Amino acid sequence: MQMPTLVESLQETLSMSQVTTNITVRELHSKDESYHAPVTPEVVVYPYNAQDVSEIKQIAKQFSRPVYPFGLGSSLEGLVIPTEDGISIDFSEMNRIIEVKEQDLLVKVQPGVTRTQLNKELKKYGLFFSVDPGADATIGGMAATNASGTSSVRYGIMRDQVRDIEVVLADGSIIHTGNLAAKSSSGYNLNGLFIGSEGTLGSFTEITLEVHGIPEHIVAGRAVFPTIDNAVEAAVSTLHAGVPIARCELVDEPSVKKTNEFSDTDYPVQPTLFLEFHGNEAGLNQDLAFMKEIVKEQGCEEIEFEQDNAARNKLWEARHNLAYAYIHGAPGKKMMTTDVCVPISELAGAIRHARKVVDDSMFEGGIAGHVGDGNYHIILMFDRNSEEEIQAAAKLNEEVVKYALSVGGTCTGEHGVGLGKQKYQAEEHGESLFVMKKIKEAFDPENRLNPFKLVQFKE
Amino acid sequence: MQMPTLVESLQETLSMSQVTTNITVRELHSKDESYHAPVTPEVVVYPYNAQDVSEIKQIAKQFSRPVYPFGLGSSLEGLVIPTEDGISIDFSEMNRIIEVKEQDLLVKVQPGVTRTQLNKELKKYGLFFSVDPGADATIGGMAATNASGTSSVRYGIMRDQVRDIEVVLADGSIIHTGNLAAKSSSGYNLNGLFIGSEGTLGSFTEITLEVHGIPEHIVAGRAVFPTIDNAVEAAVSTLHAGVPIARCELVDEPSVKKTNEFSDTDYPVQPTLFLEFHGNEAGLNQDLAFMKEIVKEQGCEEIEFEQDNAARNKLWEARHNLAYAYIHGAPGKKMMTTDVCVPISELAGAIRHARKVVDDSMFEGGIAGHVGDGNYHIILMFDRNSEEEIQAAAKLNEEVVKYALSVGGTCTGEHGVGLGKQKYQAEEHGESLFVMKKIKEAFDPENRLNPFKLVQFKE
Structure with a gap:
């Protein structure tokens, strides 16, 4: 009698229907939205629940195969791309919103639930989930990446929202990382450790998230500045003044131009802050008056506030579509976005440096960023078939990372390490990298969970 | 030639001056503010810097001795009490505020800096550090315990404020856990793991904290209710309404009585919420008007707002002195405070349960709590020389913990595990406890860092 194969x-x-070796499906799971080269998995599986994931892990162990998590493939750093022959675990069948705990301002979801799916449901309760990375990513993917985005300046990053995760470990055992209380000093902080671990310590099968009441009053605005420096300074001053800003996005001139082309807007082609404020009406009126003073000091020539829903949505849609505007404008090319984060005091200098790096390169490139956090991106399109362009894009990315690290920042603010930022882990973390590797070994001694990512570098 | 001894x-x-075996000093380091029995360390050392701590660790290794961290001894769960013959590391000589990074809203301190020392310095810059556990604890101790307190409903707990820690590991190596950027998706979240680790993974020698601008407008208030249920419901409704409440403290009747006796106040002896709001003037006026409606629905008979500094300080001093009021009122006895945290939806039931547990016991006891977080305490005084009272207090504590765990809460909201909550770790964390033990082993394979605390239980 022959032994059964992995499949x-x-x-x-x-x-049968949960396991496929169909080449089209496998190729879909070979890549994400990143610029990294695709690698096709051996087999793709679709678990329905934690028990399925546990059994997949046990079979993976038996056959000595690695597993790779897959949400919607929106990673910008190759987090889901296989590094060896192995199993891609696609969580799209685990997309139930399990329970809205309205009184506790909590929601429990399966990892395949998407951000917009969740917010559509929460709206019925007058609630919303705050983390908004732009892409309609899955909650599992956002948790694994420690995603953030436009609203984290006010509501925090993914790590701040997660109260409990059901995790399937390498050996198939199932644990919970937290509880339902708003705070705890019990045990070690497993919640925080698993968030941002990129599937290298375990697979998420249930996530309990904090949600917020939809604010009484929301005002969005656009403020236009003569220079990027002015725009950055205005953002920093606003933060320091304690104005409760909910979003604070910088878009540079080339990016406003791209936005106008793609989103059919006619915003002045100048450095612009896209802003949003949440609060009560009286409070916001006082804040906005103060805000006008702040931006005026930075030579702001035009500030417009939008209070109605449609105008506000249009503004944020335009901002969110910026990446797609670049992709749309360069057919056949691949997008690369840098993703560093620096201390606020270093932001103006860092963005000046970024502009110089782009100008000195062979690329057109836009700069956009969540400047309230000190996190900014260069968006550029390159030809993955040109060795010269690949090298030039990698060099640009490296210059930006080195600058950020030299001023006390980080190589990735929100996109994760994946395949793109491993080479900077030693420089960023120093001796801590050894500690991180020990943690990886403790959780995954046989190195089967999304191996050669994050703190591991395949030479 | 004889080998040198440990000392x-x-x-x-x-x-010479940094090392002492003086019995009075050693006895001071045998205990904290908890009810746990003192154990005298072999020797007390006073490091000046990370290098000293590193050398202490290396000597501890050489002599196979455990080390115990000591800040100001304000732990309520025996976090600093030795469990074996070993070295107490007193951080009081490491009490420098190293740098206020005003632009970044960050401050870098040594671990022996106290909360009030820090806030006195920050005030010069119009800034404040938000975590306020009541006691004037050291920042190192607060970080090791993941402390929180009255203002965490608005500003978050200790874990939310720490951006980087310099840590000396078991082998004497020195690492950094983070960076200066506001967010990062790089590497594993060591910051979060070390916060709340109670000295069991390493010793903190420098801590970089987030600070906030002093709010434009602060209003404090007292709202008096017919029953505890009403007070809790009012707190929950306020949270759900999205009112930006900065502190929300429940004090029950017996505790108001104790406060009046100790603090020379004449507050009505009824269940009371002590409140604070931060914001701009126009916004707060709208919030306070709304707040009045909310508390009225819960039968609030008296709500008073204090806008001037002196009245506000008096109110919070009275609240903070509650523990001392109990201690003062029971000379010779020891205080025990329970410290569970439950989901907000379970809070009213939990506090009713707590009241019943106290009424059924042999103790008078007050209930107070940070009800915005679902964290509440029973404060009671017991005679540590009476086996009957010890047993009864332990039983009461256990009943409160079991209740909290049964409704999805945690055995400790903010005081930490130390010696008092180890026995509940298995019930609270289940299979996760094995994962936590693996982390401990990875960081401290020879079990020399505050051993038999947190996830380890000495039978």
Whole structure:
């Protein structure tokens, strides 16, 4: 009698329809929105629940195969791309919103739930989930990446929102990382450790998130400045003044131009802050008056506030579509976005440096960023078939990272390490990298969980 | 030639004045503010810097001795009490505020800096540090415990404020856990892991904290209710309404009585919420009007707002002195405070349960709590020389913990595990406890860092 193969074992334990080796499906799971080269997984599986994931892990162990998590493939750093022959675990069938705990301002979801799916449901309760990375990513992917985005200046990053995760470990055992209380000093902080671990310590099968009441009053605005420096200074001053700003996005001239082309807007082609404020009406009126003073000091020539829903949505849609505007404008090319974050005091200098790096390169490139956090991106399009362009894009990315690290920042503010930022881990973390590697070994001694990512570098 | 002893080695490597075996000093380091039995350390050392701490760790390794961290001894769960013959590391000589990075809203301190010392310095810059556990604890101790307190409902807990820690590991190596950027998706979240680790993974020698601008407008208030249920419901409704409440403290009838006796106040002896709001003037006026409606629905008979500094300080001093009021009122007895935290939806039931547990016990006891977080305490005084009282207090504590765990809460909201909550770790964390033990082993394979605390239980 022959021993069953990996695929047969998976099919037997799960079901035929949950396991596929179809090449089209496998190729879909070979890549994400990043610029990294695709690698096709051996097999793709679709678990329905934690038990399925546990069994996949046990079979993976039996066959000595690695597993790779897959949400919607919106990673910008190759977090889901296989590094060896192995199993891609696609969580799209685990997309139930399990429970809205209205009184506790909590929601429990499966990892395949997307951000817009969640907010559509929460709206019925007058609630919303605050983390907004732009892409309609899955909650599992956002948790694994420690995503953030436009609203984290006010509501925090992904790590701040997660109260409990059900995790399937390397050996198939199932644990919970937290509880439902708003705070705890019990045990070690597993919640925080798993958030941002990029599937290298375990797979998430249930996530309990904090949600917020939809604010009484929301005002969005656009403020236009003569220079990027002025725009950055205005953002920093606003933060220091304690104005409760909910979003604070910088878009530079080339990016405003791209936005106008793609989103059919006619914003002045100048450095612009896209802003949003949440609060009560009286409070916001006082804040906005103060805000006008602040931006005026920085030579702001035009500030417009939008209070109605449609105008506000249009503004944020235009901002969110910026990446797609670049992609749309360069057919056949691949997008690369840098993703460093620096201390606020270093932001103006860092963005000046970024502009110089782009100008000195062979690329057109836009700069956009969540400047309230000190996190900014260069967006550029390059030809993945040109060795010269690949090298030039990598060099640009490296210059930006080195600058950020030299001023006390980080190589990735929100996109994660994946395949793109491993080479900077030693420089960024120093001796801590050894500690991180020990943690990886403690959780995954056989190195089967999304191996050669994050703190591991395949030479 | 004789080999030097432990004490001789320490004295030789540090200096004579940094090492003592004086029995009075050692006894001071045998205990904290908790009810746990004192255990005297073999020797007390006073490091001046990270290098000293590193050398202490290396000597501890050489002599196979455990080390115990000591800040100001304000722990309520025996976090600093030795469990074996070993070295108490007193951080009081490491009490420098190293740098206020005003532009970045950051401050870098040594671990022995106290909360009030820090806030006195920050005030010069119009800034404040938000975590306020009541006691004038050291920042190192607060970080090791993941302390929180009255203002965490608005500004978050200790874990939310720490951007970087310099840590000396078991082998004496020195690492940094983070960077100066407001967010990062790089590497594993060591910051979060070390916060609340109670000295079991390493010793903190420098801590970089987020600070806030002093709010434009602060209003404090007292709202008096017919029943505890009403007070809790009012707190929950306020949170749900999105009113930006900065502190929300429940004090029950017996505790108001104790406060009046100790603090020379004449507050009505009824369940009371002590409140504080931060914002701009126009916004707060709208919020306070709304707040009045909310508390009226819960039968609030008296709500008073204080806008001037002196009245506000008096109110919070009275609240903070509650623990001392109990201690003062029971000379010779020891205080025990329970410290569970439950989901907000379970808070009213939990506090009713707590009241019943106290009424059924042999103790008078007050209930107070940070009800915006679902964290509440029973404060009671017991005679540590009476086996009956010890047993009864332990039973009461256990009943409160079991209740909290049964409704999805945690055994400790803010005081930490230390010696008092180890026995509940298995019930609270389940399979996760094995993962936590693996982390401990990875960081401290020889079990010399505050051993038999947190996730380790000495039978």
